[in-house]
Amino acid sequence: MSGNGSGISAKRPNERLNSWFRRSGWSKGELARQVNRRARQLGAHHISTDTSRVRRWLDGEQPREPIPRILSELFSERFGSVVGIEDLGLRSAPQSAAVSGIDLPWAGPQTVALINEFSRSDLMLGRRGFLGTSLVMSAGPGLIEPMQRWLVPAPAGEAPPSAGARLTVPAQSRSEPRRLTGLSGPELAQLEDSTAQFRRWDAVSGGGLRRKAVVGQLHEVTDLLQESHPEGVRRRLFRITAELSELAGWMSYDIGLQPTAQKYFVLALHAAKEAGDRPLGAYILSKMSRQMIHLGRAEDALELIHLAQYGSRGRATPRTQSMLYALEGRAYATLGQVPKCHRAVRMAQEAFGDIAAGEREPDWIRFFSEAELNAENAHSYRDLAYVAGRSPAYLARARPLMERAVELFARECAENATGGHQRSYALNLIGMATVHLLEREPEACAAQTAEAVTLARRLRSERVNNRLRKTWATARRDYGKVPEIIALTERLTTEFPESEAGRAV
Template identity: 75%
Template sequence: MGGNGSGTAEKRPNAQLGSWFVRSGWSKGELARQVNRRARQMGAHHISTDTSRVRRWLDGEQPREPIPRILSELFSERFGCVVGIEDLGLRSARQSPSVSGVDLPWAGPQTVTLISEFSRSDLMLARRGFLGTSLTLAAGPTLIEPMQRWLVPVPAAQAGHDAEPGQERGRRPARLSEPELDLLEQTTAMFRQWDAQCGGGLRRKAVVGQLHEVTDLLQEPQPEHIAKRLFNVAAELAELAGWMSYDIGLQPTAQKYFVLALHAAKEAGDRPLGSYILSSMSRQMIHLGRPDDALELIHLAQYGSRETATARTQAMLYAMEARAYAGMGQPSKVKRAVRMAEDTFSDTVPGEPEPDWIRFFSEAELNAENAHSYRDLAYVAGRSPTYASLAEPIMERAVELFGKDPEHQRSYALNLIGMASVHLLQREPERCAALAQRAIPFAQQVRSERVNTRLRKTVDSAVREYDGVADVIRLGDELARQLPESEAV
């Protein structure tokens, strides 16, 4: 039987776990069922928890891994914020630095080794969430302080870290041709396009496999200019693996990939790419209810790329800054950041050469981010109709533009749901139901836990608030029929 305690001597009731449990509103049986379901999803079929086992945890028994990780994930999702294992009064098994933590050495050979080990583990354990049970989701100073080292210049002694004794890197024969490198870069762009169209669940393993292959190439002798391009490819693939993991709900796994991506971007000497990776980490922190951490990451990204990023990249960073301020309930700073995002985006030059990773930040995405900032601000301000009214026309524009863009089906679905939530804030249940109804077919098409979760939360809120409105009742029934919970990615 899974979940047996590691000792029973002098047990005391676990007040921390008990507090979170009471606030969750779950029964012991419901928590046991959720633990078992999550364990099956990760492939840990030996876990079989029941109400008596949950009672023993509350009484002070310390469960074995992966139970503490599962409980941390379940409570984090329930409350929309990071609820760490220690917050639950539980202990976790110590992991080696290559598997756990984000405070990693900033040096090329170690970065390659860590990416290789992590991607190999991910591929070998290829069960949903299994790798995540060996990770801790970092937040606060534990996350921010190591990321600040991204700005520290690489010591000159490390500039030729791959060089063999007595041999200059620049004089090495190329092991990889320019056409082969071009193909690797094109493949990365193709993976990114698939993610936008189909969600993170469909091609994640392929991206991780490609990343692992690139680390193999980086472990071979390469001329410096080839190695830099390979590090750039590795950074983009690791960021994409992180984004896909985030999209399907594997939060600790996502964070680890983002951190490794930032290390690779530093080795490539690509500050704008590093700022983009930090923005992805910021999005994850916003999703997890940590807007203060999100703001720290965005400010780090802005500072690190202020002289090298294009107008489009700078506009994206301002939009993410607005999202963080919205979560913190600071309306004047939200409005300023939104205005800066709009003004900076207007400075983009049509046809200007830009990296493929920033191509997603279109006029539609600009409107979507700014609308969500006002929508989030409305929630933080106690369902303020003022901020909801600011969100409405911008969100409508985002929905209109994404509706014309077949390459970004997930974004279209997310903004339909966002528009539905705005109408819910405006106490317009019929309009909310109509937009949520339009999102259901797209939720079925894209493999995205974010889409599924946001749709369910919006519909659940509508049903709770307007259980006497016929359109809302039909929507709840339709969602249960068309997208049953067992189909969640």
Template identity: 70%
Template sequence: MSGSGADESGTGKRPNEPLGSWFARSGLSKGELARQVNRRARQMGAHHISTDTSRVRRWLDGEQPREPIPRILSELFSERFGSVVAVEDLGLRSAHQSPSDAGVDLPWAGPQTVAMLSDFSRSDLMLARRGFLGSSLALAAGPALVEPMQRWLVPTPGGGEAPGSGRAASAARRAPRLSGPELELLESTTAMFRLWDAQCGGGLRRKAVVGQLHEVTDLLQEPLPAAVSHRLFTCAAELAELAGWMSYDVGLQPNAQKYFVLALHAAKEAGDRPLGSYILSSMSRQMIHLGRPDDALELIHLAQYGSRDCATARTQAMLYAMEARAYAGMGKPSKCKRAVRMAEDSFADAGLDGEPEPDWIRFFSEAELHAENAHSYRDLAFVAGRSPTYASLAEPVMERAVALFREDEDHQRSYALNLIGMASVHLLKREPERMARPAAQALEIARKVRSERVNTRLRKTVDIAVRDFPDVPEVAQLGELLGPRFPEPAEAV
């Protein structure tokens, strides 16, 4: 069974020229595209999808496949070209989307935020139980994404009542169902999920995080005192951000963006601007991954402006580091280097004021600072046409990040990603023998963590090495170790 559906266009089909153009530019064969579609479908839980070369030929000839094939093709081509390639850009029809599911321009109000979080998390869980984790969401980019997010800083009209309850007066007269110790347990559970993600990748506990988020939205629909409501909205925002991050890590990009947007709405209801800035930084990372550094920069500047008077030095350092990544992707070295210096200066002040820091920023360690700055220099090298100068700047900083992560058992995914970054730096310097060792080390970690992001970056780096240096024995051996079927994508549970 192909799972892609019969011809829906009737007789007299015309070749799909947009899809044909993207396909020709990709350099993929029909068989390789079919294998990638099947691999992504298994990752999503769509095990009924089993396409082949002949089916790809029929798509090129004008057959309109059913969901989730159009969205899978959109994601695959977006990743290959480093920019958003929408379903419509491929000449394909996407499934009908309701406004609440398709867009990111959502109402900034407590009850609506709770309802949307509840509906989206319930839908995610229901699809997971059926063995299919995809949806017909579309990625937003450019003004369609940035302009709605700017409303994060606009005061909510008619504020003052406990957010989410609508019945603050009656809530004050009755004891909440949620006790203080139970609320603390919810908050500590979120921190535990965050640690599991760092240790094992987003594929291991994604469904558990979504389930916990749905439980929190149920609590938010009850009458609550204002203080409890604010803490629950903070918990919902952190869980939604983590669900988005895990979705991003396993390759479910539209789902990730929707969770990030909903997380930002919840953070606004909680009145937590530093948390909102962190969520915007996660959205910025996703845009960098998708080849949209301009959008990433807009989101980071919004985060910096919104938290300029309340974020800790560590949070400010993280935002500067992400600003540097965006400038690197835009090919602006002077602004990138300035942001790198600002990140280093801010990080040097972290913890000096004695203020306690939220759990969500504790990941931004010295290792993470070096990792982000090294990747900024690495990205500058790519944008500048494989510049050896910027690659040389990246090398010692990346080496320091790798050395620090090597001693950190709680962040194995980050260790793998920076080993891959080290390998890519050696490729930029045309040192294929030296790239093989960190890539092989990353391969061993990739077998243990459940992260499609690690798998994809490793595959891309090794593919470049095999293409450019096929006669180097260390590279050839690495290609054989990777093999045509590894890494198998982890299921996003």
């Protein structure tokens, strides 16, 4: 039997796999080469696929793991949306909850154990798709229903441990046992300060530069959670764990590790529940929603953002409410639901206007500035313009908002000694370039894109790189003979890397 193995051949061709394969534009040989390349990256050196093996999959043969999960990753990346194993007409073997699935137990000890194990695996095998043999994206009811349990109180007898109680963690998930007398206030403050510093570095440099450092810190904090602590300390540690896990997920998302990002987000939400922090949980759900928008799952994004709004009602600050409304608008725009998009944009603006000067807020929401508000709302109207076929009415709304966002980000980055939100500045320069494209202004598009390229070369963000490539490809397709587009093409061909995903992760 060959190294990649197979189950019993099916009697009929796999129509689902055939459909995705035809739309991909790949040849059988190219798909085989990509499967082998990804398998080698994952350390599955026994995989040796060829065109005849691909033909048998298309004819109905069921491949063994890790082939189904590799195929799911490859097709998801090809189409920019979640293509699950079942979508391909394939079957997958059950995996450990620590590295697969999101329907996890909502209990403190299990949450600690799972985050500890997952972060350790990431550190040991930290490369592109580090758990690709067992980790896939979840979407639809398989994603939404488990997340709804975030709001369900723990059953009687399963409440969080009381002060002094010891968390029981499987032996394989523990580091060497330590005897702690308790963490001091200054020690906890140092952990919180380091998390805030990681967040600032991510905004300046992108997710690829310090992702491993965040994962390492997360692993260390879960080690601390395996000891006994007073209830106040325990909740504070879980809050730090949630923030670090969310940040690890956000950085993974930024460099294109989508299944890894989703897993960290899910684990972060579990930790936020243990911390009793509903607004933080809503923030984590907003990041999951943004990921679903990116992957073309606007319905899922909307479900997640509504869950965040419901769960944080009466507890979220105006800034957090504004951010949630703005993301709701993005989801509605992607779905082409115009009145609901207008309403969400208006509510985001009104909530932002309610922010009181000097209001104390957690560090994780401070990023949502006037620049971010304008950027989100501009992208909503830009997306409506796409859906409506270059609608001048929506472009007229998008343009001044995007221009204001670019202006504010440029000012912040120039005035901030630590660099400011460089990635957001780059993304909104690209957003402005897309508005120019929709308005048939290729010269202005080229100018904005060129500025974004200068920033992108200093970032480790595959998300920025991908948006640049897509904008450039559209400009070249529609205006390939315009001198400014020709010059931009020459620059990008020589300066811009094909991919930086996985570098320094």
